[in-house]
Amino acid sequence: MKTYPECLPCLLRQAIQASRLAGADEAKVMKAAALAEEFLKNVDINNNPPHISRNMHRIIRAELGNPDPYLDIKEKYNHIAMSMFDSMKLRVAKSDDPLLTAIRAAIAGNVIDFGAQLEFDLEADLNDVMTKQFAVLDYAAFKEALSANKEVLYLGDNTGETVFDRILIEEIKRIYGTKITYVIKESPILNDALFHDAVFAGIDKTADVISSGADSPGIVLEYASDDFKRRFYSAGMIISKGQGNFESLYGEPVPAFYLLKLKCDVVAKHTGLPLGGIVLLKG
Amino acid sequence: MKTYPECLPCLLRQAIQASRLAGADEAKVMKAAALAEEFLKNVDINNNPPHISRNMHRIIRAELGNPDPYLDIKEKYNHIAMSMFDSMKLRVAKSDDPLLTAIRAAIAGNVIDFGAQLEFDLEADLNDVMTKQFAVLDYAAFKEALSANKEVLYLGDNTGETVFDRILIEEIKRIYGTKITYVIKESPILNDALFHDAVFAGIDKTADVISSGADSPGIVLEYASDDFKRRFYSAGMIISKGQGNFESLYGEPVPAFYLLKLKCDVVAKHTGLPLGGIVLLKG
Numbered sequence: 001m002k003t004y005p006e007c008l009p010c011l012l013r014q015a016i017q018a019s020r021l022a023g024a025d026e027a028k029v030m031k032a033a034a035l036a037e038e039f040l041k042n043v044d045i046n047n048n049p050p051h052i053s054r055n056m057h058r059i060i061r062a063e064l065g066n067p068d069p070y071l072d073i074k075e076k077y078n079h080i081a082m083s084m085f086d087s088m089k090l091r092v093a094k095s096d097d098p099l100l101t102a103i104r105a106a107i108a109g110n111v112i113d114f115g116a117q118l119e120f121d122l123e124a125d126l127n128d129v130m131t132k133q134f135a136v137l138d139y140a141a142f143k144e145a146l147s148a149n150k151e152v153l154y155l156g157d158n159t160g161e162t163v164f165d166r167i168l169i170e171e172i173k174r175i176y177g178t179k180i181t182y183v184i185k186e187s188p189i190l191n192d193a194l195f196h197d198a199v200f201a202g203i204d205k206t207a208d209v210i211s212s213g214a215d216s217p218g219i220v221l222e223y224a225s226d227d228f229k230r231r232f233y234s235a236g237m238i239i240s241k242g243q244g245n246f247e248s249l250y251g252e253p254v255p256a257f258y259l260l261k262l263k264c265d266v267v268a269k270h271t272g273l274p275l276g277g278i279v280l281l282k283g
Numbered sequence: 284m285k286t287y288p289e290c291l292p293c294l295l296r297q298a299i300q301a302s303r304l305a306g307a308d309e310a311k312v313m314k315a316a317a318l319a320e321e322f323l324k325n326v327d328i329n330n331n332p333p334h335i336s337r338n339m340h341r342i343i344r345a346e347l348g349n350p351d352p353y354l355d356i357k358e359k360y361n362h363i364a365m366s367m368f369d370s371m372k373l374r375v376a377k378s379d380d381p382l383l384t385a386i387r388a389a390i391a392g393n394v395i396d397f398g399a400q401l402e403f404d405l406e407a408d409l410n411d412v413m414t415k416q417f418a419v420l421d422y423a424a425f426k427e428a429l430s431a432n433k434e435v436l437y438l439g440d441n442t443g444e445t446v447f448d449r450i451l452i453e454e455i456k457r458i459y460g461t462k463i464t465y466v467i468k469e470s471p472i473l474n475d476a477l478f479h480d481a482v483f484a485g486i487d488k489t490a491d492v493i494s495s496g497a498d499s500p501g502i503v504l505e506y507a508s509d510d511f512k513r514r515f516y517s518a519g520m521i522i523s524k525g526q527g528n529f530e531s532l533y534g535e536p537v538p539a540f541y542l543l544k545l546k547c548d549v550v551a552k553h554t555g556l557p558l559g560g561i562v563l564l565k566g
Contacts, residue, residue: 005299005312008320009292016288029288030328037291037320045313 001247003045003052004266011053012036014190015060022069032063050218050248057189058215068188070159077112077160077191078200080122085163091130092167100139102171104130107259107278109164110157110242113191129261135277142257142280146172149236151179154207155219155249157242159193162201165241169207180207181231187215192244218244221252240283243267249283256283284530286328286335287549294336295319297473298343305352315346333531337499337506340472351471353442360395360443360474361483363405368446374413375450383422385454387413390542390561392447393440393525396474412544418560425540425563429455432519434462437490438502438532440525442476445484448524452490463490464514470498475527501527504535523566526550532566539566 015036019029036056043052061067088105095101108129111122146152154169156162162184169180182203185192193201198209213225221229232238238256240249246258247267258281262268268275298319302312319339326335344350371388378384394408429435437452439445445467452463465486468475476484481492496508504512515521521539523532529541530550541564545551551558 005302005309005316006296008299008316009296012295012320013289013292016292019288026288026328033288033291034324037295037324041317041320045309 001048001250001267001270003043003047003049004270005045006266007045007049007052008040008043010264010266011040011049011056014053015056018057018060018069018190019064021073022064022066024064028064032060035059035063048218048220048248050216050244051220051222054189054214054216054220054223061188070188070191074159074191074197077158078163078197081109081112081160081163082201084126085167088164088167089170092171099143099171099175101130102168103139103142103259103280104278105164106161106168106241107261107280109161110259110261112158112160113242113263129278132278134279135262135274136279136281138257138280138282141282145237145255145257146176146178149178151181151236153181153183153231153235153238155183155212155238155240155245156193156198157244159191159197161241162193162197162203166201166203166206168239169203173206182207182209183212183219183228184209185215185217186211186213186225189215189217192217216248218242218246218248220248238283252283254283257281258283284331284533284550284553286326286330286332287553288328289549290328290332290335291323291326293547293549294323294332294339297336298339301340301343301352301473302347304356305347305349307347311347315343318342318346331501331503331531333499333501333527334503334505337472337497337503341498344471353471353474357442357474357480360441361446361480364392364395364443364446365484367409368450371447371450372453375454382426382454382458384413385451386422386425386542386563387561388447389444389451389524390544390563392444393542393544395441395443396525396546412561415561417562418545418557419562419564421540421563421565424565428520428538428540429459429461432461434464434519436464436466436514436518436521438466438495438521438523438528439476439481440527442474442480444524445476445480445486449484449486449489451522452486456489465490465492466495466502466511467492468498468500469494469496469508472498472500475500499531501525501529501531503531521566535566537566540564541566 016033019032039056092098092101108126111125172178184194184198212219213228214223216223240256240258242260243263246260262273262275262277265275299316302315322339375381375384391409391412455461467477467481495502496511497506499506523539523541525543526546529543545556545558545560548558
């Protein structure tokens with residue numbers, strides 16, 4: 001997806017948010033904002049939003065002298081999400097359709113996102129996703145693909161969300177015996193999950209964990225490692241979590257299923273999908 | 284109120300919004316955004332947000348070659364608001380406390396605002412304000428001031444909202460026989476009401492209509508006319524509508540009552556008032 005002018009205020013907001021999280025004082029926040037503004041003046045909107053976000057955050061982190069402004073808040077949400085693991089597992093196990101409920105759980109975990117929203121009410125948002133109707137639900141095709149593929153490449157998204165991904169991964173493995181490769185980011189960007197976070201969530205016990213090779217939100221193929229790209233283009237089935245991956249990958253000629261909540265108006269308008277809607281969308 | 288770094292993305296959003304409303308193509312929107320970004324790099328955040336907004340929009344309008352990008356949408360909301368006038372008047376007349384209901388109506392009209400929000404659900408927002416509890420309600424002091432003053436300076440805010448202001452003005456006049464002077468902006472800024480809009484709403488039939496002398500949202504005293512400032516500082520009672528006036532005037536040593544809905548997180552945090560809350564606040 002291309003970047004729209006309407007993405008620019010959101011990118012600037014991210015720069016300010018990162019600065020605040022890094023504990024910058026007002027003058028330093030304004031300096032970081034000015035660097036972001038200077039950078040955004042010259043961006044090529046033919047690039048996707050994660051592409052632009054990646055390059056902007058490199059500038060901001062350098063200015064802040066902080067390699068991971070989101071570290072503390074990631075830890076916080078790792079623990080919050082982990083505290084919900086058992087009850088969510090039980091909810092899935094007890095449901096009429098455990099796979100579908102696990103899909104909902106994985107999308108619900110996607111509400112833990114500081115890229116698209118400033119604040120959120122975790123309990124309310126989780127519950128909303130667990131109960132609302134899907135805007136798109138390519139469920140038959142999803143199950144068919146799971147039946148046909150022994151391996152799945154699963155593209156992770158945010159820290160904390162990883163815990164909910166584990167629930168879907170375990171459910172897929174239980175039903176289909178699928179081998180899962182879970183993709184995290186090479187180094188810090190926003191609150192995206194890193195290797196540490198996948199291990200914290202226990203995903204390493206149930207899946208191979210590999211890196212995208214990059215520090216972009218989503219998967220910006222231009223910045224991804226050759227190893228990742230080889231796996232990506234040869235995968236028989238891909239599960240792509242969240243809006244960042246969707247923004248950077250939707251339209252790629254790969255057998256991907258996109259699981260996400262439409263969090264922003266720009267993406268909703270671009271796709272014709274409803275703002276706030278949840279989707280399991282065959283790419 | 285000073286400007287916070289968090290205001291900058293919102294200001295950039297306004298620049299893009301104005302460009303879209305002016306019918307600019309993508310390249311022209313990006314050009315306007317770049318000018319806004321350049322401007323915002325160097326702003327003095329000791330100025331209030333309306334001060335910065337006024338100067339940014341001058342640049343944007345010049346770039347767009349359009350003196351009033353919000354003209355069409357202002358006309359639209361003039362008509363929508365006017366279509367609600369009779370039923371709102373009836374609601375006020377039939378209520379247990381017509382003055383308080385008219386205050387609610389005036390605040391409800393303030394949901395018609397393109398400065399603080401991108402989109403809004405008018406019916407739902409109006410109804411919310413008409414029924415929710417006040418976060419602050421300095422009602423006794425307000426009535427006391429009305430009893431004690433033969434004249435009131437009433438600071439208008441947005442186009443369309445003017446129609447709801449007329450309801451409060453008529454109610455005040457009915458009960459207290461007060462002479463009202465209604466203040467609009469000298470020339471276009473965002474969707475703020477101009478002389479034409481006050482006339483459209485019929486306010487000129489029930490109040491004197493004067494201009495702030497400026498093209499700032501809110502009342503930026505630095506840019507207001509001498510005539511306005513004289514009236515402002517000598518007024519026995521001021522009713523200030525909306526967040527723009529609040530941002531630019533709160534703290535001034537004048538006998539003002541601020542009527543507004545807290546629309547943004549920054550103002551809410553600055554004042555300690557709840558986001559989304561409605562207030563009748565003695566300044």
